[in-house]
Amino acid sequence: MAQQIKGTVNRVELIGWLGNDPNQRFLPSGVGVCDFDVATKRVGSRGEDGEWTYETEWTTVEAWESLGDMCQEHLRKGSRVRVVGSLRTRSWEDKETSARRSKTVVRAEDVLFLDSRDEE
Secondary structure (H helix, E strand, O other), X not given: OOOOOOOOOOOEEEEEEEOOOOEEEEOOOOOEEEEEEEEEEEEEEEXXXXXXXXXXXXXXXXXXXXXXXXXXXXXXXXXXXXXXXXXXXXXXXXXXXXXXXXXXXXXXXXXXXXXXXXXX
């Protein structure tokens, strides 16, 4: 588990479904990273009929090294997972527009495959 700095917590837990097949890539150093998007639901607003609506929240997850290898091997679009990790935000300059961009992802520390083996 990642070490915390006194007085702060950066911990995320998601239970949801994969929206796409995992994508594994390798950095020039040879380290593997597997990323995938997890869909979770949250209560939105009340519709005109008074019923609550539900909204889908998409979160990008990165699994590194051997954890990423396992995710690439066992997960597919529609797989149900539990992910525990921490938030990471990257910033960069868009090459076409020179605009500053950023993206926040969950860096997985643990991924639990929730589908039964028969469903795989």
